[in-house]
Amino acid sequence: MGSEARIQNILVTGGAGFIGTHTVLQLLKEGFRVTIIDNLDNSVEEAVDRVRDLAGPDLSRNLRFHLGDLRSNDDLERVFSETRFDAVIHFAGLKAVGESVAKPLLYYSNNLIGTLNLYEFMTKYGCKKMVFSSSTTVYGQPEKIPCVEDFELKAMNPYGRTKLFLEEIACDIQKADPEWRIILLRYFNPVGAHESGLIGEDPKGIPNNLMPYIQRVAVGRLPELNVYGIDYPTKDGTAIRDYIHVMDLADGHIAALQKLFLTDDIGCVAYNLGTGRGTSVLEMVSAFEKASGKKIPLKLCPRRPGDATEVYALTEKAEKELGWRAKYGIEEMCRDQWNWASKNPYGYKTQGT
Numbered sequence: 384m385g386s387e388a389r390i391q392n393i394l395v396t397g398g399a400g401f402i403g404t405h406t407v408l409q410l411l412k413e414g415f416r417v418t419i420i421d422n423l424d425n426s427v428e429e430a431v432d433r434v435r436d437l438a439g440p441d442l443s444r445n446l447r448f449h450l451g452d453l454r455s456n457d458d459l460e461r462v463f464s465e466t467r468f469d470a471v472i473h474f475a476g477l478k479a480v481g482e483s484v485a486k487p488l489l490y491y492s493n494n495l496i497g498t499l500n501l502y503e504f505m506t507k508y509g510c511k512k513m514v515f516s517s518s519t520t521v522y523g524q525p526e527k528i529p530c531v532e533d534f535e536l537k538a539m540n541p542y543g544r545t546k547l548f549l550e551e552i553a554c555d556i557q558k559a560d561p562e563w564r565i566i567l568l569r570y571f572n573p574v575g576a577h578e579s580g581l582i583g584e585d586p587k588g589i590p591n592n593l594m595p596y597i598q599r600v601a602v603g604r605l606p607e608l609n610v611y612g613i614d615y616p617t618k619d620g621t622a623i624r625d626y627i628h629v630m631d632l633a634d635g636h637i638a639a640l641q642k643l644f645l646t647d648d649i650g651c652v653a654y655n656l657g658t659g660r661g662t663s664v665l666e667m668v669s670a671f672e673k674a675s676g677k678k679i680p681l682k683l684c685p686r687r688p689g690d691a692t693e694v695y696a697l698t699e700k701a702e703k704e705l706g707w708r709a710k711y712g713i714e715e716m717c718r719d720q721w722n723w724a725s726k727n728p729y730g731y732k733t734q735g736t
Contacts, residue, residue, distance in 0.1 A: 390445070392416045393640070394468045394510075396453060396501065397475030399426035401584040402516070402573055404434050405633040406472065407446065408582070411438045413637055416445040420462050421475065422452040425587055429731040433581045453497030459504045470512035470643055471505060472636055473498065476545070479591045480520070480689075483542035494545035502556060511563045512643045513553070514636055517653065519571050519625075519694060521547045528661075529697040532569070532653045539689050550653065557651035564649045566639040571625035571657030571696050573632050575716040576723035583723030584629075585730030593667060594626075594720055601677040601721065602728035608679050610664055612686035617693060621664035625657040625695035628711035628719070632656055638707035657696030658709040667713060674717035675725070 393410055397403045398419030403426075410417050411434075419431060428448065435443035447466075451458030453475055476494040477483070483490040505511065520543030521536045538547040550567050557563040574594040576583030590596045599605040613620040635656040643649065662670075668679050702708045 390414065390416050391469040391644075392418065392466050394418050394420065394462065394466075394471045396420050396471065396473045397426075397516075399423060399428060399430050399448070400474055401426075402570075402629060402632055403474045404430045404582045405577060405629045406474075406636045407431075408434050408437055408577065409630075409633040409637055410640075411442040411445055418447045418449065418462060418466055418468070420449045420451045420453070420458065423450060425477070427585070427731045430582055430585070433731075437577065437579060437581055453501050454493070456500065459500060463504045463508045463510075467508070468505075468510045470514065470640060471501070471510060472514045472516075472640070473501060474516045476516070478518075478542060480540050480542050481591060483545075484540050487541040490541045490545055494542075495548060498549050498552070502552075511560070513563075513565045514639045514643065515549065515553055515565060515567045517550055517567045517569045518543065518546045519569055519655075519657075519696070521550060521569060522694070524691045525694060528693055529659065529695050530569075530655060531697045532655060532700055554651040561650075563651070564643045564646065565651040566643060566649065567651065567653040568635060568639060569653055569655050569696075570632060571627050571655070571694070573629045574626050575628040575630065575711065575719040577630065578719055578722070580719075580722040580726040583720070583727065583730075585727070593624075593664060594671075594716075597668060597671050597679055598720060598724040600679050601671065601675050602724050604728065606680065607682045608668065609682050609684045610668075611684050611690060613683050614686070615692045617663055619663050619665045622690055623661035623663045623693040623695065625660065626662055626667065626713060626716060627657050627709055628716050630719075631658075631709040631711055635701065635705070635707050638701075638705040642705055654701040654705060655696040655698055656701060656707075656709075657698055658712075659696055659698040661693055661695040662713055667717075670713045671717045671721065674714065675721040
């Protein structure tokens with residue numbers, strides 16, 4: 384009998400996206416074999432090529448990419464029939480709050496049907512371990528902070544509801560069949576980029592989140608940053624969020640995966656991934672100006688409906704049970720975001736393509 388352990392195969396849905404690429408890179412470095420399925424709806428294959436470059440020739444042999452959609456049985460059959468997966472990290476999904484309000488059907492169809500299909504194929508092929516990409520939107524407008532995993536959940540928009548429904552579906556599936564082990568990771572606000580500046584966030588269209596918006600102003604693609612709400616009851620009047628470096632987030636997925644492999648009776652359990660500290664919009668702008676040496680012109684706008692005043696995480700549960708905690712502060716987040724932005728002012732494309 385060979386004493387060498389079999390290399391574990393991980394399927395990463397949405398692995399060409401922002402958090403997906405950074406996590407795939409860390410998985411390769413940890414010795415996993417990785418298969419990505421992504422429909423490139425909000426990402427590009429160039430991002431996967433750059434992950435291969437960063438991983439180097441030896442490790443990148445362990446990476447496969449499939450262009451495919453989770454709503455397509457044919458696409459899933461092709462992926463699952465080819466490789467026996469030990470676990471799935473499920474990132475794939477649409478994620479813009481505003482767009483979800485305008486196009487709820489699109490969000491329910493994509494996020495719910497895609498995930499239900501994925502569960503069907505995982506069941507069919509006997510892969511019953513999942514790390515699910517959830518979101519702080521499941522907390523809605525929290526009545527108190529920091530957010531704790533056992534808070535009552537009440538999403539306030541269709542995107543958040545897809546995450547909330549999928550958390551409940553995951554727990555129902557696990558309850559019905561105790562062989563399942565599912566970890567739900569509730570992300571706070573992912574920012575930053577890999578230190579190389581080769582991979583980072585590249586949203587299509589006008590960005591929905593603060594950092595890519597600041598970044599576009601800094602590289603001259605947008606004239607100013609819209610600051611929504613300067614009359615919040617906070618120290619400087621702007622909203623407060625818990626920003627987390629994407630590399631910390633990627634490491635959180637590795638920690639969750641290890642937990643799935645080592646814990647028989649984990650059930651279906653949720654963890655916050657954040658820093659546990661709140662940063663205001665103006666504090667983030669100031670830190671980015673310092674990192675980039677660029678002035679960010681501001682346009683002060685009224686509050687957006689549905690935006691919470693202050694949201695940050697209690698991260699004790701992840702620290703205790705996953706042995707994970709965020710290492711990076713906002714200085715490193717801004718430094719790495721600017722490094723990516725200055726090297727790739729038009730994201731993965733060159734200007735005009």
